[in-house]
Amino acid sequence: MKKKLALALAAVMMIGLFAGCGGNKTASSSNAAGSQASSGSAAQAEELNVGVFYYDFSDVYISSVRASMDEQLTAMGVKFTNYDAAGSQPSQTEQVNTAITGGTNLLIVNIVETATSDPAKDIVDAAKAAGIPVIFFNREVADNDVINSYDKCAFVGTNAxxxxxxxxxxxxxxxxxxxxxxxxxxxxxxxxxxxxxxxxxxxxxxxxxxxxxxxxxxxxxxxxxxxxxxxxxxxxxxxxxxxxxxxxxxxxxxxxxxxxxxxxxxxxxxxxxxxxxxxxxxxxxxxxxxxxxxxxxxxxxxxxxxxxxxxxxxxxxxxxxxxxxxxQDAVGMATTIMTLVQNAKDGAELMANTGSFTVDADVAKIRVPYAMYDANTQD
The missing domain is CATH 3.40.50.2300 (Response regulator)
Structure with a gap:
């Protein structure tokens, strides 16, 4: 009788052990999948790990965008990390690659180098290899070489x-x-x-x-x-x-x-x-x-x-x-980006829910409008 009881207890312990291992494996796989579709927005909110890559913290306008983005990401309840490239494209590219390796599954990138599309293309290729979305903002990137090269890539900016x-x-x-x-x-x-x-x-x-x-x-x-x-x-x-x-x-x-x-x-x-x-x-x-x-x-x-x-x-x-x-509306820029972040959080298409914005006809680019400001403008 004692022998049978011992065997039963051992079986229960083994079942618990396998269940625990299976649970950890599922969580790890879900984190790696990043913003790919899964059931339940609450679960995705826990999984979303956003990296926001700024070309230079010292830029006054970019500082305004960053303040608004921080506030809205915090209110959304997602994990995020800000990175300062300090005007160096090699530094930013390294930051992106390190972040992806560390589990970041949504990239928001204020690209440093704009004279050539190669750095933005490198970042898109890295995002594509990881199967994660990338949102470029503020500093224009190429249509075909960058945005159209990946179906989980978009741009939020102005019409220059x-x-x-x-x-x-x-x-x-x-x-x-x-x-x-x-x-x-x-x-x-x-x-x-x-x-x-x-x-x-x-x-x-x-x-x-x-x-x-x-x-x-x-x-x-x-x-x-x-x-x-x-x-x-x-x-x-x-x-x-x-x-x-x-x-x-x-x-x-x-x-x-x-x-x-x-x-x-x-x-x-x-x-x-x-x-x-x-x-x-x-x-x-x-x-x-x-x-x-x-x-x-x-x-x-x-x-x-x-x-x-x-x-x-x-x-x-x-x-x-x-x-x-x-x-150049810093809050409007951040708020528009948040629409895309919410899409990623919900497992929706990156450009879903953008019907109220000005979107280019043949590329996933959203344009935030400018406005004149002088002494007679009412804030």
Whole structure:
């Protein structure tokens, strides 16, 4: 009798042991599957492990997107980790590969390198090999080489030319209303400088081109001369942040240097400043303020235009120290990305539930709209 009881107890223990091993194996397999379809959104919420890869934490606009994304991911109840590439594509690529190896099963990528599609393609290939979705955002990536190469790949960003067109329109209209006061030396021509964020970046290229072209179109249609670049001998009509960081420091350094030669005393003062983003606009304004401009009421205001409408830029505009910006909606960017994250969490197609957004016709790209922002804009 004792022998039979012992055998029965042993059998129960063996059944429990096998059940435990089977349970662990199922959990491991589910985690590896990542965002692939499974039953129950509650289970998927536990499994979703998001890696968010930013090109540079120091970028003011990107910091705004990150703050909103952190808040919304936390509210969604998913696990996530932020990564700072600090402007280095090799670092970001390594971060992505390490994250995938560590169990990340949804990639959200703010790509560093935009002059070539190779880095984004490498990340897509890594995601495809792991069978996990990848969402690129903010910095444009190629249609066919990247987005269309994988059915679990999408992009959330803006329509790059729109910011340049809006900025050019804003500048042209402002100059038509304030031409004589902007023309400090009275020569009938507005002298400008353009601060470009990065070579080869779609947003930077469009803003640099259309910010001037569209302003010129308004001016010349009214019989005014086109804008004149401050340095007539320059081979390129912009000053670029050579580090590709769109930084306030780069614009400040350029502005401090050029003010030594181009100023009111010499009769050749830069009369208009156009910037690809608000960070560079703020750097230029700081240099102007150091020599007595743009300090508010009672001081000469050199019109400065940027893009992003960050909180700090809005404050400068409201104070009269900056003229205008083009709003790139950081919260809207994050909220749109969250729609795709929710799809991944629920096991749905990545581009499900996007009917209310502006989506490109032949590629999984969602466009978040820009808007003009000046002192009359109501927040």
């Amino acid at each position: 030319p729109d910011a340049g067109h809006m900025q050019g329109e804003m500048i042209g209209n402002y100059l038509m209303e304030h031409y004589d006061e902007v023309d400090l030396n009275g020569d009938g021509v507005i002298s400008y400088v353009m601060f470009k964020g990065q070579e080869g970046n779609a947003e930077a290229e469009a803003r640099t081109q259309y910010g001037v072209e569209d302003a010129d179109a308004i001016l010349t249609a009214a019989g005014k001369p086109a804008l004149s670049y401050y340095d007539a001998s320059a081979s390129t009509k912009y000053l670029v942040d050579t580090a590709g960081k769109w930084s306030a420091q780069a614009a400040n350094d350029y502005m401090v240097s050029l003010l030594g030669s181009y100023n009111e005393d010499n009769g050749n003062m830069v009369e208009l400043i156009i910037c690809n983003n608000d960070g560079m606009a703020e750097g230029a304004i700081s240099a102007l303020q150091n020599v007595g401009y743009n300090n508010g009421e009672g001081t000469t205001i050199i019109p400065v235009f940027g893009v992003d409408a960050t909180d700090s830029a809005k404050a400068l505009i409201k104070a009269g120290n900056m003229t205008g910006s083009i709003k």
